């Protein structure tokens with residue numbers, strides 16, 4: 001349990017914002033499996049672009065979400081970021097998260113996301129403008145710095161605290177490291193020691209044991225899980241159980257998997273419509289099934305299916321099939 005402004009977050013494990021992944025159906029699934037918070041995919045701070053169907057989709061139905069609703073915004077102009085924060089709050093955001101962690105070229109070439117870490121005074125201007133523009137808590141997602149030679153994450157954390165940021169997520173890599181190498185938990189621990197706002201540790205947490213180790217080694221208030229939740233929304237429940245008892249909970253049953261995947265596909269269709277929902281379902285099903293040869297073969301057929309019902313029937317039949325000897329020993 002930790003606190004972001006007035007909100008008590010009842011699990012110390014939260015879902016990472018992931019563009020193209022953490023849409024409303026996936027956020028709901030993760031919250032119901034024990035994620036304490038599920039921030040939206042990032043939206044641009046250029047509110048003129050919010051009319052696009054992509055952003056409309058990202059901002060749809062916020063008022064029906066699990067609370068608190070956290071919206072991530074990305075941009076580099078303090079006034080635009082402040083306006084975007086205001087409008088996000090009008091649409092239902094109860095927390096505004098600022099993205100200074102994303103290394104994607106599309107984001108960085110506009111000097112947003114983690115590219116901002118190069119310019120500390122601009123960071124301060126953006127954070128101040130956003131904090132002053134809304135009455136809800138503002139959080140920041142950042143990295144340990146711009147590059148291994150300029151690991152300024154600790155200074156950025158200090159600036160964030162001074163500007164009124166109420167919680168800080170740190171992905172334990174520099175911008176230059178993108179997703180390579182090991183997450184540096186030592187730098188996260190250093191940041192935790194420097195600030196008194198809650199710090200959420202992020203990067204490569206892929207098991208309940210690793211989660212406990214990272215919490216203990218960094219002293220962070222909470223953990224953020226990204227890639228390990230793909231095809232495994234139950235990881236939050238597993239981590240919460242382990243943190244509470246130091247024991248693994250029982251394996252996720254086939255019945256629970258079938259129900260979760262079926263519901264996920266149904267909700268994708270309800271949210272996006274039949275055609276787009278079925279297309280988006282393909283990547284999630286690939287994550288649910290993993291990398292085995294039989295899964296790869298099945299996906300070739302699955303990816304030709306265009307309706308939620310045919311997809312659900314196929315995936316349920318595949319997951320329920322008796323396993324061959326080779327699959328059992330693999």
Ligand SMILES: Cc1cc2nc3c(=O)[nH]c(=O)nc-3n(C[C@H](O)[C@H](O)[C@H](O)COP(=O)(O)O)c2cc1C
Pocket residue numbers: 016017018019020021041042072099100101102141171202203204205224225226227228
């Ligand atoms: C597909 C994908 C999309 C991402 N999109 C965002 C994003 O929109 N905003 C953001 O702050 N970080 C984004 N990230 C970074 C994650 O939030 C997280 O910091 C990173 O994946 C490290 O955590 P992990 O090792 O648990 O995956 C994205 C990561 C992935 C894999």
